[in-house]
Amino acid sequence: MPPNDQLRAARAAHPSVRAPGRGLSRAELAEMVAAEVFRSTAREVPIDAHYIAKLERGVIRWPCTEYREALRAVLSATDDAALGFRPPDHGGHAVAPLPPAYPSDGLVELAARAEVTDVGGAAVEALEEVTDLLARAYATSPPDVVLAQVRRRAAEVSTLLDQRATLTQRRRLLVTGGWLALLGATVLVDLGDRHAAATARAAAASLGREAEHIEMTAWAVEIATWTALIDQDWHRAARLAADGEALAPAGTSAAVQLAAQHARAAARLGDGATVRARLARAEAGVDRQSGGRPRDHHFVFDGRKLDGYTATSLAWLGDPAGERVAREVAERYAPGPARRLATARIDLGLILARNGRPDEAAHLGVLAADSGRLVASNTWRVTELDDLLAPRRDIAEVAELHERCGDGRPSARDRPGGGGAGSKTL
Structure with missing residues (x-):
């Protein structure tokens, strides 16, 4: 023929x-x-x-x-x-x-x-691309705006999962849904909605198990660790971080992030050896990250953030070496992301307060409080500095910081639009 x-x-x-x-x-x-x-x-x-x-x-x-x-x-x-x-x-x-x-x-x-499908390949690819864009926008966008988009895209994933799809398409949709759930959990923690955040985190862990995506499940543990740090439950945070490190595959961003979080928890427990070991592990893992995502993607550990994690850990540990690191971070972020600058200023303020410079420490706290970049998940850091400076409220700068924290939260004065961008920096 x-x-x-x-x-x-x-x-x-x-x-x-x-x-x-x-x-x-x-x-x-x-x-x-x-x-x-x-x-x-x-x-x-x-x-x-x-x-x-x-x-x-x-x-x-x-x-x-x-x-x-x-x-x-x-x-x-x-x-x-x-x-x-x-x-x-x-x-x-x-x-x-x-x-x-x-x-x-x-x-x-x-x-x-198994090859019959009602789901177009273009639809799956579009959702994957939008999810990556949302993860990249997290650090610079208002949390409520990101959350609205996450919920919209999650609904689209659910609709496609209800249709006939190939096995490959179904797994890709489960993975996309898992990243959306993780991002939603992160934003909900920022907004202070713990119940909804826990639900989203559990959904992400379930989707990770269903798709056999171990890194996604490890990220769910990392969000629980971060939440425990915000709650100042240091023992729980250290335990969760260790569990997450054991789960996270080598070479993943989740493994690096969990090591850095473990260092913070250990600092609060006064365990200097663990602090340094975990910071060293995070530093070694930064260059081994796989996945090909850009460094501004929320689920990639940007190596530039490691100094910030180091500054926080050393500040909580009371290590004098933290002052140099914190100053370098604050200088680096002066023209950069406002939320990272605010966190660096709080870290430096804590160190200066312990070193007998309450006026400079309080001034840095006021700058952080007025940055417009603090949300429910990191507001407590300014209050923490205010509490440390409580014996020196006879100093004008310390009194001003206390005024900002009078209701347990920084003043909303000078905040652009009345809200800040996402802030997973503690």
Whole structure:
């Protein structure tokens, strides 16, 4: 049999969704035909790229009615002849029976059924891209704005999961949903909604287990660790961080983040050896991160943040070396992200307060309080500095800081728009 060049040309002329600028692949055409048959007959058919190849090679010249109708609809053909299909010419002679449109072998049907999908590849890719963009916008966007987008995209993922999808598509959707749940949990902690944050965190852990994505499950533990630090439950934070480190795969950002969080918890417990060991582990892991995500992605540990974690740990540990690190971090972020600058100023203020410089320490606390970048998850850091300076409220700067914290929260004065950006910096 001669090849069916008309069908091959029609397929090549139809634009691909997965590869813009190219024609449909045989696999894409098969998926579209299967979807069209299901739409018109409510029947699932196991057509695949191999069957399309047989049509194009001319092995099958006259497919079944359902396939011909679906191919005409998908490729916008006026009739069967436009696709190179010709009915068998009996010519008064006996003709061998046509092979079935699809085999009855249960194993082959099982494999073909796994390829049937109502979910377009472009939709899955778009959701993955939007999720990455949201993770990159977290540090510079108001938390409520990020949360609204996270919830919207999560609903879209749920809708697609309710449709027929290939096994690969389903796992990609589960992973995307897991990242959205993690980001939602982070923002909810920022906003002080602990119940909703815990629910989102549990959802992320469940999706991670379902998709067999261990790093995602480790990130859920990291968010629980961060929450324990905010609650000043130092023993629980240290225990969770250790559990997360044991779970996180080597070379992942979650492993680095958990080591840095463990250092902070150990600092509060006065365990200097663990502080230094965990900071060293985090430093060693920064350059081994895999995944190919940009460093401004929230679920990538930006190596530039490590000095900030070091400053916080040394400040809590009471190590005099922390002053130099904290000053360097504050200088580095003076023209940069306001939330990191505010945290660096608080760390430096804590160190200066312990070193007998209450006026300078309080001034840094006031600058942090008025930065407009503090939310529920890090407001307590300013109050912490105020409490440390309580015996020196006869000093004007200390009294001013206390005024800011009079209701247990920094003043909203001078805050742009009445709210700040996301702040997972403690």
